[in-house]
C-alpha cells in the first residue's frame with residue numbers, strides 16, 4: 001500500500017473532526033474522496049501532507065503510513081514530506097511570475113540552480129501536465145495571463161516538477177468550465193501511471209469517471225470505501241446509497 005491510515009482521529013482545539021479513519025490507498029491509482037460539504041474531506045487530505053500542522057490548534061492521533069513510514073513519527077522531515085506529497089487546490093494559485101519560473105520555483109527552493117537541468121525539468125513537467133504545446137512559445141510571460149484551466153494545469157506542472165510520489169487534489173475542477181474540467185480529468189488518468197492520486201470531489205460524475213477507488217465521508221467518518229465501481233453500482237450502506245442518489249448533500 002502507498003498510503004495506509006489506521007484509526008486516525010483529528011480535530012481543531014476540542015472540536016473533533018475526523019473519527020477513526022481507516023483507509024488503504026494503493027499506489028498508481030486514483031482514490032476519490034466524496035461526501036457533503038463540511039464532512040472533513042479537506043481536513044483529511046491535509047492530514048496526508050501535514051498541512052494541518054499550520055493550524056496551531058490542530059491535533060491528531062492514530063497513524064498515517066506512507067511507504068510504511070508513519071508521517072507523524074518523530075523522524076519525519078515535514079519539508080521532505082511535502083515535497084513527496086504535492087498538493088493542488090480548488091482555486092489555481094500560480095505565483096505572480098512567469099510560467100517558466102512557476103515550474104522552476106520548487107527546484108530552486110530545493111537547491112537546484114543548474115539552468116540546463118531546470119529547463120529540462122520545466123519542459124518535462126509542462127508536457128506531463130498537458131500544457132506544453134499551449135505555452136512553449138510564451139514561457140517567460142506572466143502565468144497570470146493564462147486561462148483558469150491552464151493555470152490549474154500549471155499548478156499541476158509545478159507540483160510534478162519536484163518529483164513527488166503522491167499528488168493530493170482538493171476539488172481541482174470546481175472553479176473550471178466543463179471543457180477545462182475534462183482536460184484535467186484526462187490528465188489525472190495519465191498521471192496515475194506515475195503517481196498516486198487522492199482526489200476530493202463533490203462531483204459524482206467526476207468520481208465515477210476518474211477514480212479507481214472511492215471513500216465516502218460523512219460527519220468525519222468513512223462510511224464506506226472500495227472500488228469505485230462497487231461504491232456506485234452496489235453500495236453496501238444506506239447512507240452511501242442515499243448520497244450517491246443525490247438524496248442529500
Ligand SMILES: Nc1ncnc2c1ncn2[C@@H]1O[C@H](COP(=O)(O)OP(=O)(O)O)[C@@H](O)[C@H]1O
Nearest residue numbers: 012017035036037038039040041042043044055
Ligand atoms: N483550520 C481549522 N480550524 C478550525 N476548524 C476547521 C479548520 N479547518 C476546517 N475546520 C472545520 O472542520 C470541518 C470539516 O471541514 P473540511 O475538512 O473543510 O470539510 P470538507 O472539505 O468536507 O468540506 C468543518 O466544520 C470546518 O469548519
Ligand SMILES: [Mg+2]
Nearest residue numbers: 041042043170
Ligand atoms: Mg473541502
